[in-house]
Amino acid sequence: MKTAKPSTAKAEKSSAVKTAKPSTAKVTAKAGAKTVAKSAPKAAKPESRLAMVRRARKINRELAEVFPYAHPELDFRNPFELLVATVLSAQTTDLRVNQTTPALFAKYPTPEDLAAAVPEEVEELIRPTGFFRAKTKSIMGLAAALRDDFGGEVPGRLDDLVKLPGVGRKTAFVVLGNAYGVPGITVDTHFMRLARRWKWTESDDPVKIEAEVAEIFPRSEWTMLSHRVIFHGRRICHARKPACGACPIAPLCPAYGEGETDPEKAAKLLKYEKGGFPGQRLNPPPDYPGRPAAPAPGVAPGAE
Numbered sequence: 458m459k460t461a462k463p464s465t466a467k468a469e470k471s472s473a474v475k476t477a478k479p480s481t482a483k484v485t486a487k488a489g490a491k492t493v494a495k496s497a498p499k500a501a502k503p504e505s506r507l508a509m510v511r512r513a514r515k516i517n518r519e520l521a522e523v524f525p526y527a528h529p530e531l532d533f534r535n536p537f538e539l540l541v542a543t544v545l546s547a548q549t550t551d552l553r554v555n556q557t558t559p560a561l562f563a564k565y566p567t568p569e570d571l572a573a574a575v576p577e578e579v580e581e582l583i584r585p586t587g588f589f590r591a592k593t594k595s596i597m598g599l600a601a602a603l604r605d606d607f608g609g610e611v612p613g614r615l616d617d618l619v620k621l622p623g624v625g626r627k628t629a630f631v632v633l634g635n636a637y638g639v640p641g642i643t644v645d646t647h648f649m650r651l652a653r654r655w656k657w658t659e660s661d662d663p664v665k666i667e668a669e670v671a672e673i674f675p676r677s678e679w680t681m682l683s684h685r686v687i688f689h690g691r692r693i694c695h696a697r698k699p700a701c702g703a704c705p706i707a708p709l710c711p712a713y714g715e716g717e718t719d720p721e722k723a724a725k726l727l728k729y730e731k732g733g734f735p736g737q738r739l740n741p742p743p744d745y746p747g748r749p750a751a752p753a754p755g756v757a758p759g760a761e
Contacts, residue, residue, distance in 0.1 A: 595623025634680035647690030
């Protein structure tokens with residue numbers, strides 16, 4: 458009996474299966490995938506420590522040109538007024554403090570006067586700054602400590618200042634840097650935000666940020682660096698809507714694009730003198746290019 462041969466149709470089908478090639482679409486897709494894979498950009502290399510330090514110092518130089526007039530934005534005439542004003546500035550604006558302190562210092566011009574005050578009267582005077590009961594306790598407590606332990610004078614040493622009620626490292630460095638010329642880094646909310654945006658640090662601890670930034674810049678730059686960064690944070694690099702499109706250091710910023718990049722829209726986000734508005738001080742330094750802030754409602758300009 459002869460073995461049956463497969464029919465011509467079946468043979469052709471079998472041959473077709475063996476010799477069939479991928480469709481043009483599939484070939485094109487695979488080729489395209491390979492092309493994409495080959496042309497995909499490589500991940501950027503992490504910035505070296507040296508490159509970060511150079512970029513950070515360039516940012517500082519650029520900010521020095523943008524804000525040559527940077528200064529503490531609290532009105533004060535002596536170390537005692539600066540110390541009290543800085544304590545009052547917690548959880549409020551410098552403007553609100555500046556509108557409040559003239560009446561406070563007119564009534565209590567010295568630590569001895571404030572230490573002997575009636576707490577309820579102090580509370581009423583500083584009520585606009587918020588948390589007025591706790592702040593009254595702090596400023597009266599530090600006034601008493603100055604009277605009893607330092608002869609009524611504000612000490613010029615960090616270790617002494619941080620022992621005073623309501624005084625932490627940030628407040629101490631404000632006083633040391635601006636009343637005594639002792640270099641210090643003031644890590645407030647603006648400084649902390651920008652130091653992280655600029656990749657100077659990854660920490661959210663003020664003491665660690667202070668230490669890490671101190672390693673990047675010469676000690677002689679610390680105080681003015683603080684003013685420049687805080688000025689930039691208040692005027693341009695805001696917390697919620699950074700004015701990226703109006704930022705003079707945009708090419709140096711790793712966080713560029715987090716805010717508004719359109720120049721016209723970004724310009725509308727600028728604050729204080731950069732946006733054509735008054736500053737926070739009622740009595741700003743002579744070289745300040747903006748307008749002085751207005752006193753509290755009902756208080757005549759320059760009234761004590």
